[in-house]
Amino acid sequence: MNEITSAIQLIPLQHYIILSVTLFSIGMMGVLFRRNIIAILMCLELMFNSANLLLAAFSAYHSDPSGQVFVFFIMIVAAAEVAVGLSIVVMMKRNVESVDINLLNRLKW
Amino acid sequence: MVFLFYFLSAIMVISALLVVFSKSPINNVIYLIICFIAMAGHYILLNAQFLAVVHIIVYTGAIMVLFLFVVMLLNLNKAIIPQKSAAARVLAVVTGGIFFLVLLAATRQTFVINPRYAFTSEIGLVANVGKTLFHEFLLPFEISSVLFISAMVGAVMFGKRDHAAGED
Amino acid sequence: MVNPIPYIDLAWLVPAFPLLGFLVTGLANKSLKHKQAGIIASAMVLLSFLVSLVLFFILRSSGQNEATITLFNWISIGGMNIPFAFLIDHLSLTMMLIVTGVGALIHIYSIGYMHDDERVNSFFAQMNLFTFSMLLLVMGANYLVLFIGWEGVGLCSYLLIGFWFKNPAYNYAARKAFVMNRIGDLGFILGIILLFITFKTVTFSEIFSQAAAFPVGAPVITLITILLLIGAVGKSAQIPLFTWLPDAMAGPTPVSALIHAATMVTAGIYMIARSSILYNLAPLTLNIIIVIGLATAIIAALIGLKQNDIKKVLAYSTVSQLGYMFLALGLGAYSAGVFHVTTHAFFKALLFLGAGSVIHAMGGEQDIRKMGGLRKKMPLTYFTFLAATLAISGIPPFSGFFSKDLILSKAFEHSVILYILALGGALITCFYMFRLLYLVFFGEQRLAGAHPHESPKVMTIPLIILAVLSVFGGFLNIPSLFNGDSKFSNYLHSAVVSKASEELSHSTEIGLILGSLLLLGLVIFFAYRTFVSKSMIPAKDGEPMSFFSKLIYNKFYIDEMYTAVFEKPFGYLSDFFYNKVENTVLDPVVDEIGFTTARVGSLLRKLQQGNMSFYLFAMVAGILLFIIFILIV
Numbered sequence: 001m002n003e004i005t006s007a008i009q010l011i012p013l014q015h016y017i018i019l020s021v022t023l024f025s026i027g028m029m030g031v032l033f034r035r036n037i038i039a040i041l042m043c044l045e046l047m048f049n050s051a052n053l054l055l056a057a058f059s060a061y062h063s064d065p066s067g068q069v070f071v072f073f074i075m076i077v078a079a080a081e082v083a084v085g086l087s088i089v090v091m092m093k094r095n096v097e098s099v100d101i102n103l104l105n106r107l108k109w
Numbered sequence: 110m111v112f113l114f115y116f117l118s119a120i121m122v123i124s125a126l127l128v129v130f131s132k133s134p135i136n137n138v139i140y141l142i143i144c145f146i147a148m149a150g151h152y153i154l155l156n157a158q159f160l161a162v163v164h165i166i167v168y169t170g171a172i173m174v175l176f177l178f179v180v181m182l183l184n185l186n187k188a189i190i191p192q193k194s195a196a197a198r199v200l201a202v203v204t205g206g207i208f209f210l211v212l213l214a215a216t217r218q219t220f221v222i223n224p225r226y227a228f229t230s231e232i233g234l235v236a237n238v239g240k241t242l243f244h245e246f247l248l249p250f251e252i253s254s255v256l257f258i259s260a261m262v263g264a265v266m267f268g269k270r271d272h273a274a275g276e277d
Numbered sequence: 278m279v280n281p282i283p284y285i286d287l288a289w290l291v292p293a294f295p296l297l298g299f300l301v302t303g304l305a306n307k308s309l310k311h312k313q314a315g316i317i318a319s320a321m322v323l324l325s326f327l328v329s330l331v332l333f334f335i336l337r338s339s340g341q342n343e344a345t346i347t348l349f350n351w352i353s354i355g356g357m358n359i360p361f362a363f364l365i366d367h368l369s370l371t372m373m374l375i376v377t378g379v380g381a382l383i384h385i386y387s388i389g390y391m392h393d394d395e396r397v398n399s400f401f402a403q404m405n406l407f408t409f410s411m412l413l414l415v416m417g418a419n420y421l422v423l424f425i426g427w428e429g430v431g432l433c434s435y436l437l438i439g440f441w442f443k444n445p446a447y448n449y450a451a452r453k454a455f456v457m458n459r460i461g462d463l464g465f466i467l468g469i470i471l472l473f474i475t476f477k478t479v480t481f482s483e484i485f486s487q488a489a490a491f492p493v494g495a496p497v498i499t500l501i502t503i504l505l506l507i508g509a510v511g512k513s514a515q516i517p518l519f520t521w522l523p524d525a526m527a528g529p530t531p532v533s534a535l536i537h538a539a540t541m542v543t544a545g546i547y548m549i550a551r552s553s554i555l556y557n558l559a560p561l562t563l564n565i566i567i568v569i570g571l572a573t574a575i576i577a578a579l580i581g582l583k584q585n586d587i588k589k590v591l592a593y594s595t596v597s598q599l600g601y602m603f604l605a606l607g608l609g610a611y612s613a614g615v616f617h618v619t620t621h622a623f624f625k626a627l628l629f630l631g632a633g634s635v636i637h638a639m640g641g642e643q644d645i646r647k648m649g650g651l652r653k654k655m656p657l658t659y660f661t662f663l664a665a666t667l668a669i670s671g672i673p674p675f676s677g678f679f680s681k682d683l684i685l686s687k688a689f690e691h692s693v694i695l696y697i698l699a700l701g702g703a704l705i706t707c708f709y710m711f712r713l714l715y716l717v718f719f720g721e722q723r724l725a726g727a728h729p730h731e732s733p734k735v736m737t738i739p740l741i742i743l744a745v746l747s748v749f750g751g752f753l754n755i756p757s758l759f760n761g762d763s764k765f766s767n768y769l770h771s772a773v774v775s776k777a778s779e780e781l782s783h784s785t786e787i788g789l790i791l792g793s794l795l796l797l798g799l800v801i802f803f804a805y806r807t808f809v810s811k812s813m814i815p816a817k818d819g820e821p822m823s824f825f826s827k828l829i830y831n832k833f834y835i836d837e838m839y840t841a842v843f844e845k846p847f848g849y850l851s852d853f854f855y856n857k858v859e860n861t862v863l864d865p866v867v868d869e870i871g872f873t874t875a876r877v878g879s880l881l882r883k884l885q886q887g888n889m890s891f892y893l894f895a896m897v898a899g900i901l902l903f904i905i906f907i908l909i910v
Contacts, residue, residue: 007113007114029202037192062224065232077253084267100190
């Protein structure tokens with residue numbers, strides 16, 4: 001156990017930063033890459049989580065639990081967003097029989 | 110244990126890339142779940158044990174299941190959605206790459222930090238997180254319930270089969 | 278201003294009553310019966326006359342000379358502090374009594390005169406608004422409150438001149454009056470601004486106490502007084518801005534009596550008398566006033582000789598009398614000027630109301646060539662009109678004699694030439710007034726089919742009251758020559774600082790009066806011979822005339838001259854700007870700006886196609902640029 005709890009001291013912080021930046025960029029790329037709105041929502045979740053990871057990492061390196069509390073709040077926001085987002089997807093599917101983002105082209109008025 | 114970090118990171122990056130590049134929505138969901146489980150491992154490494162458990166429960170247990178349900182409910186796996194044009198896909202990858210480089214450049218100056226408190230491995234225990242949450246962040250915590258209520262109302266409103274209000 | 282005077286705060290009631298009347302008759306315009314509106318309006322003005330009387334006695338018994346009633350702090354910005362205050366002193370009380378007293382009589386008269394007009398309620402609302410504004414004008418304790426009243430009466434004048442707005446010519450007259458007044462108002466505003474810059478206040482008492490520090494002939498004071506004079510010239514219809522007043526006769530006759538004879542046009546004289554301390558410091562301006570006043574008095578009198586419209590004759594005589602008032606002001610005899618304002622208010626209002634009675638009787642006919650012989654048909658109107666004519670001609674002991682003689686003797690003190698010119702103007706006045714009287718009331722009736730009749734009581738009673746005032750008004754100010762004590766002049770002395778002048782010896786004065794009386798008698802006789810014995814009637818339009826008659830008949834072509842000098846070039850200039858500048862330069866430029874915007878818009882519109890993917894790309898690109906910008910800077 002001790003080995004695990006003190007592992008953090010062996011890993012430089014910048015590795016966590018690079019990891020979360022990588023995940024964030026992948027999520028961003030996914031948002032641009034996909035047409036399926038559900039996949040885009042999933043990529044959004046990925047980006048949320050990269051931010052969570054970074055917060056947890058800073059929290060650990062500062063030995064301050066506030067960062068972890070922020071992660072909770074982000075989870076709350078993410079859960080709310082997913083609930084609303086998915087209901088929008090359901091409605092979209094119901095209305096236009098598709099979840100293709102290119103069909104959502106009314107956003108110009 | 111350092112090995113564990115790199116192992117989990119590799120799993121995360123690979124599964125994240127698969128989320129983006131695999132075409133089937135069901136597969137996407139599965140890869141994302143793998144990614145999240147690896148992230149829970151990271152949380153344990155970061156001494157955020159309670160967070161790791163909550164992450165598993167909330168993300169893998171609730172949110173991803175919700176995704177799965179929607180995919181299955183709408184029968185999306187069969188409906189093949191065409192991919193974007195090749196140019197758009199290349200552009201997306203290039204943009205993502207540039208974004209990565211720029212973010213790296215932006216975060217380079219923060220690489221060295223001075224810890225605020227002396228190192229302790231117990232910050233992620235339920236007791237410590239709970240104390241912080243209910244002492245310093247009590248008000249935001251309560252307000253977040255309002256957010257949940259409104260999200261719930263919103264989801265129900267959208268989900269309702271209402272033809273009068275459902276047009277556009 | 279040591280002790281507060283009990284009950285002097287009632288002063289706010291004076292303008293409040295006409296304002297109330299305006300609101301009632303104005304707002305309940307549709308639901309009031311015609312008679313009710315007239316009675317309400319008249320009662321309101323009568324009430325404020327009574328309050329003014331009470332105030333007069335309060336101030337008299339208090340032994341103090343003035344009182345300032347501050348209603349509220351109006352403008353308070355930084356160091357600027359302008360209260361909305363009334364100044365009650367002998368000058369403003371005099372004016373208040375004239376405005377409300379004569380005003381009340383004219384309101385009552387209007388009930389009869391306007392009874393069959395369909396917009397009587399509006400008429401009375403506007404008359405009450407005018408009375409309210411005029412009271413603000415004379416009661417204001419600083420130039421700004423005075424200015425509100427000044428503009429208010431200008432507005433009411435405009436509204437009432439154009440009261441019968443269905444006639445385009447009347448509208449034109451109203452516009453002309455308004456625009457001419459604006460020229461003067463511009464000078465007045467500039468004067469007030471300069472006053473504020475110089476003294477850092479616009480309150481009368483503060484300015485006048487500070488002005489003592491300036492030497493006589495200080496350029497700033499001269500400039501201020503000239504600017505204020507421009508305002509007074511516009512409002513009081515002096516050369517060169519007098520042409521609007523004769524045209525203003527387009528309004529109903531009571532309006533002419535109230536606004537364009539008795540009260541509003543004397544606002545300029547009131548304002549200069551109020552600023553007497555400043556004017557005493559500016560001899561140059563006083564000389565200008567003398568020239569303007571005398572020129573106006575004579576030229577307007579000359580024009581009056583050949584006018585055939587009963588109201589136009591009276592209008593020119595008003596202009597001419599205003600010229601005499603200006604002459605008095607210019608001579609530094611401010612109280613003489615204000616005294617003439619008072620007597621003039623009585624007899625000129627009477628003349629106009631009498632003329633109104635005649636017009637009423639003749640069924641709207643205003644041409645004196647078609648009247649005649651009304652003496653027997655309308656005896657009451659005839660006698661009151663006769664009293665007013667004698668008064669304006671300066672026959673003793675009628676009121677006009679005392680006021681005009683005061684001005685003439687002041688002119689004699691100044692220089693003999695001035696006296697001769699002023700006397701000449703008075704003789705001309707006498708001639709055209711008797712010409713009017715003889716043509717209207719003597720001889721045979723010349724308009725076939727008209728059945729003149731005496732006006733109803735509601736119209737004749739004000740005539741009688743005004744006639745009494747015209748006859749005996751002069752006794753307010755009996756000069757020492759007749760063992761009087763110049764009560765009126767002394768009363769005003771605390772508010773108006775007249776220039777000191779040595780008194781004429783009594784023998785000289787008696788000589789002057791006798792000489793002028795002799796000349797007046799000759800003029801009246803000559804007029805009698807011309808218009809009664811020979812029963813000569815002025816030429817019809819279009820008949821050939823001698824050069825001078827033609828010149829006078831056409832009012833010295835002043836209107837035409839203004840048209841040629843100001844209107845035409847201005848029209849050409851406007852045409853030039855419209856055709857060359859507006860149409861070829863400004864318009865295309867403005868159009869081009871619009872078209873360019875539209876073109877750029879239609880280009881940018883292509884970005885807004887509603888494609889979510891593109892929006893996402895744009896967003897990411899924006900974030901990227903943002904981060905890069907932060908990194909680089």
